[in-house]
Structures are given as C-alpha cells and as structure tokens.
Amino acid sequence: SAVISQKPSRDICQRGTSLTIQCQVDSQVTMMFWYRQQPGQSLTLIATANQGSEATYESGFVIDKFPISRPNLTFSTLTVSNMSPEDSSIYLCSVVGGGQTAGNTIYFGEGSWLTVV
Amino acid sequence: GDSVTQMEGPVTLSEEAFLTINCTYTATGYPSLFWYVQYPGEGLQLLLKATKADDKGSNKGFEATYRKETTSFHLEKGSVQVSDSAVYFCALRQGAQKLVFGQGTRLTINP
Numbered sequence: 001s002a003v004i005s006q007k008p009s010r011d012i013c014q015r016g017t018s019l020t021i022q023c024q025v026d027s028q029v030t031m032m033f034w035y036r037q038q039p040g041q042s043l044t045l046i047a048t049a050n051q052g053s054e055a056t057y058e059s060g061f062v063i064d065k066f067p068i069s070r071p072n073l074t075f076s077t078l079t080v081s082n083m084s085p086e087d088s089s090i091y092l093c094s095v096v097g098g099g100q101t102a103g104n105t106i107y108f109g110e111g112s113w114l115t116v117v
Numbered sequence: 118g119d120s121v122t123q124m125e126g127p128v129t130l131s132e133e134a135f136l137t138i139n140c141t142y143t144a145t146g147y148p149s150l151f152w153y154v155q156y157p158g159e160g161l162q163l164l165l166k167a168t169k170a171d172d173k174g175s176n177k178g179f180e181a182t183y184r185k186e187t188t189s190f191h192l193e194k195g196s197v198q199v200s201d202s203a204v205y206f207c208a209l210r211q212g213a214q215k216l217v218f219g220q221g222t223r224l225t226i227n228p
Contacts, residue, residue: 041221
C-alpha cells in the first residue's frame with residue numbers, strides 16, 4: 001500500500017490569496033491525481049500529474065487557477081490561486097499503488113480542508 | 118462518458134439491520150469497480166474492489182458483487198454497527214485512467 005501525507009491538513013484562507021498544498025508519498029509512483037470535494041458533494045478530478053510531463057486538466061479546471069508541480073516520483077503540489085469562498089473544499093491527492101493496471105488500488109491522502117473567508 | 122449512479126441518501130438504520138446501498142454504472146468497456154468510505158472528518162479509504170465480472174469484493178463484513186448483466190455493484194452488510202456511519206462512494210476505473218465517483222451515500226446507524 002501507499003502512504004500519502006498532505007499538508008496542510010486544514011487551513012482558513014483569506015479571499016484573494018493563494019495556498020499551496022503538498023502531497024508526499026512513501027514510494028515512487030508515476031501517476032498522481034488531484035481531486036476536489038466541495039461540501040456535501042462527491043469527488044471531482046482536477047488534474048492528473050505525471051512526473052516528467054505537464055499536468056492534464058479536466059474540463060472546468062485551468063492551470064492558472066490550479067497550477068501543479070510534480071518534481072519527482074514521490075512529491076506533488078497543488079496551488080489554489082486567487083481564492084474565493086467557492087474554493088472552500090477538501091482537496092485530495094491520490095496515487096495508483098502497485099503499478100498502473102486497471103485493478104490496482106488508488107490510495108488517497110487524508111485531504112486538505114480549506115475554508116475561504 | 119463513464120458514470121456511476123448511487124442510491125440517494127441519507128440512509129438511516131438501526132444497529133444490526135441489513136444494509137444495501139445500490140450502485141449502477143455506465144461504461145463503454147470493462148471497468149474495475151470500487152467502494153470507498155469516508156468517515157466523519159477523515160479522508161477516503163478503499164473499502165473493497167472487484168476487477169472483473171462476477172468477482173465479489175469483501176472487507177469488514179461488507180460485500181459487493183460485480184454484475185455485468187445489470188451493470189451493478191451493490192454494497193451489502195448483514196448487520197451494521199454504529200461505527201459504520203460514514204459516507205460511501207461507489208467508483209469505477211477504466212484501464213489506467215482516473216476514478217469516476219458516484220455522488221456518495223450518507224449512512225447513519227442509530228444504536
């Protein structure tokens with residue numbers, strides 16, 4: 001299994017500021033995913049971050065708002081830029097464990113719970 | 118595109134009751150299917166999975182069977198406990214792609 005640590009775990013942010021969330025994995029992984037979970041909602045994929053290439057963003061998410069770095073196989077960051085109250089969400093990092101095949105488990109971090117005021 | 122539809126919640130049961138949370142999916146290929154659980158104030162944990170038709174995933178007394186003919190992956194438990202109170206998400210994954218989640222079902226178990 002993969003152990004994923006996210007920082008910060010919680011934060012209260014001022015409108016208009018930016019916050020960077022860090023995701024550290026205890027093993028090397030090729031694929032990392034960043035999800036958003038708005039209050040009372042399901043999870044929505046923001047982007048896929050593969051080491052050595054630019055992140056691939058889902059419809060409705062853009063790099064200017066959610067820049068992502070993936071400097072190596074165990075680490076990634078997601079920045080939420082120019083925050084508004086609508087960005088108040090849980091942001092979750094996830095990785096594929098044990099290879100890249102369909103049946104392999106996707107593990108999640110504990111999430112970063114952001115509240116924008 | 119691929120999608121997952123879950124039984125709407127919230128669901129409230131008494132302790133030791135039988136639980137079913139329905140999940141159906143739409144996919145062009147043969148996805149892997151998952152149930153994740155989110156306990157209050159926590160992140161997502163994998164509960165169980167099935168990778169091909171007729172597979173049964175099980176964990177912590179929960180079970181779900183991959184039914185290709187009905188495109189379903191219903192979650193069941195014979196006797197629920199207060200500690201099972203959480204939000205349950207059904208999800209699918211095609212190949213090495215992203216997880217697609219259902220909307221989640223909030224379960225509350227009363228003593």
